[in-house]
Each structure stands twice: as structure tokens, then as C-alpha cells.
Amino acid sequence: MIDVILKKGKEKAALQRHPWIFSGAIENVKGKPENGEVVQVLAADKSFLAYGYYNDQSRVAVRLLEWEKDQLINAAWYHQKLKSAIASRSHVLNEQTNTCRLVFSESDFLPGLIVDKYADFLSLQILSAGMELVKNDLIDILKQELDPKGIFDKSDASARKHENLEAEQGLLWGETPPEFIEVKENGIVYHINIADGQKSGFYCDQRDNRMILAEYTKGKSVLDCFCYSGGFTLNSLKQGASQVTSVDSSALAIETLQHNLGLNGFSADLQTSIQSDVNKQLRIFKDENRKFDVIVLDPPKYAPSRSALDRAARAYKDLNRLGMLLLESGGIMATFSCSGAVDMETFKQIIAWAALDAGKEVQIIKQFNQPEDHPVRISFPEGEYLKGLLIRVL
Incomplete structure (x- = not known):
């Protein structure tokens, strides 16, 4: 085995079991x-x-x-790690929920591997060259442990470029997934499209937060921004929201949301879908003097790296400022960031700036985190990417 020797004093992170060694910490590589x-x-x-x-x-x-x-890092080692990760999620899956993340990269000691379960199908993302080399072993182990109908490759993330890997997508094994796979989360039915859907197919990292937010929506008017396939919309309707307006720039997202509304038997009279850029639509609502009781802001990743943090902070601030201006007095807003470069304290500061610009007083009611199938290793805090705040705007 080839030796990689670190510079003097650069071993501390490895001793603390942080899983990354940066190129600048390496003194010598004995071989190629x-x-x-x-x-x-x-x-x-x-x-x-x-x-x-x-x-x-x-x-x-x-x-x-x-x-x-x-x-030894061999097939048995991978089998043990995968088996352990899958077993730790077994209680998440039940009659109400048949979809979750089974493997979460570094947090499960498998850097660059993400596995999501959607009913009887698996979605696989490989984001590191090391996992790419053992892809066939991983598929064999997943077949043995889970007996899925099919395994689909969603390794199309931009992160592969950093590993000098090409984007890949397609069937790896078994049956080709149908156009829509029916999954359940919190007792709500969704039809999701693995091939054309965002990320690995469905945002299962908001499972707990959807339920928490829904508790505040009974009899309320709700604005769900960046609604995608309708997670917050559907949970709010299930809890008795009087009216939900859902906004997303993607035509596919709006189409999928409408389909999911019908699957769950929700009345079309209670929900309005708008295909539009969210920031543009918020300004239209402001000009119309529209007000809502509850607003959800769940934008895409504005800060893919720390170098983008300043620009992202301005975008988050403006988005939240607009949201605050559309709330009824005493209204509730659930606001999120999925940017790993934005920690919770920075996010709170951004919300404080937004409140100042909006001329509003804000109370933090709850803090949102990613669910337990997206665990955070104490030695790898970078795994904590999703954070959010439930705030009351006075």
C-alpha cells in the first residue's frame, strides 16, 4: 500500500478523526x-x-x-459499514414512512456515497473516486441486504467535478423505475421521479420539519416558497390549513405537486400553484399588499462554498426581508438554509439583518435541523448542512 506522509504538525485533524486531508497538508507521496x-x-x-x-x-x-x-479495506469492510448504516435507520421506516436516507457519506464512514430508499427502489449517488472504484461491490451488498426492485444511479452532482469524475445517471441494476414511484412520508403519499427529479429524487431531509411546521397551520393561510413536490404544502393541508399558495420556478415541480395533491384527495379549492421565480413573486405579492399567516422559505443552496458566503448572505437576507413584509402581524415563518458554509449563528445574524431592514421585531420559536437519517459525526461538523428557524414576526 502506498504511503502518504503528512507535513510536521498536520496530523491533528486525522488524530481527531476528521475525515479530510487537504493537499496542502501532504509532505510526500511514496509512489503514484x-x-x-x-x-x-x-x-x-x-x-x-x-x-x-x-x-x-x-x-x-x-x-x-x-x-x-x-x-483491511475490502468487500467485507464495506459490507459491515453498509449493514451498520442501514440497521441504524430501520426504525425510521414504518407504515407511515417508506422513504429515507440509508447512507450519508462521511457521516456513515463512507465518504462520497449516498443511498436513498424510495419504497422498493434505491437511488445511489457516488461523489468520490474511491467509491466509484468499488461501485460494483456496493451494488452487490445493497442487493444482498435490501433486495430492492432496482438501483438507479443519480451521480450527476457537480461535486463529481472536484474528483475529476464525469456525471452519470441511469439504471445500475434490476427494474427500471417507473415514471413515478409511490412513496409515503408522514402518512402522505408522493409520486416521485428519480430520473428527472432534483438531487437523489426527493428531499427526505425535511421530513421532521414538515410535521413541526404543519402544527402551526390549522385554519391559516400558508405561502410555501420553493415548494418542489409539495412537502410543506401537503403537510399543511393535512393539518387543516385554510389556503395554501405554492410557488416554484420549475414546471416539473408544479406538475408533480398537482399530481400529489390529487393522490391525497385534497380539494383544489384549498391550494393555488404558481410557477414563478420566488423573489419576483414575493415582490408581486408585496405590490398587491397580499398577506399570509404562515410562510415557508426553503431555497436551494445559495452558498456552495465559503467563497460564496457574502453573496449568499445578501440573497438570504433579501429573501427573508421580503417574507417578513408579507406576514400578518404575529405571523409565523419557517426559513431554511441548506448551505453547509452557513452555520446556525451566521444564519441567525442574517435573519437579524433582514428583520432590521424590514422594520420588524422577530422572535425565534424553534430551531430546525436535519433528521436522524442524516446524522452528524461529532468529528465531522461539516455534515450538518441543513438548518432553519421558526420565527414569529411581530
């Missing part, structure tokens, strides 16, 4: 490992630190896998 090959990482004094995937095309030059020297 293939990108994605497992290497042995050593401190400057040649003491063993960990095993990991090497990739000289990535700023994260090594993604650490295992800190025990006597553990």
Missing part, C-alpha cells in the same frame, strides 16, 4: 496511486494515522475511511 486508490496516511514521524482514498485532482487529497491499522 491511482485516483480513488486506498492509501496509508502517516504522520511526519512515520506513525500510522489512517487509511483513505487518494485523489490528486481534489483539494481534499485524501478522504479517510479507517483509523484501525489492522482493519
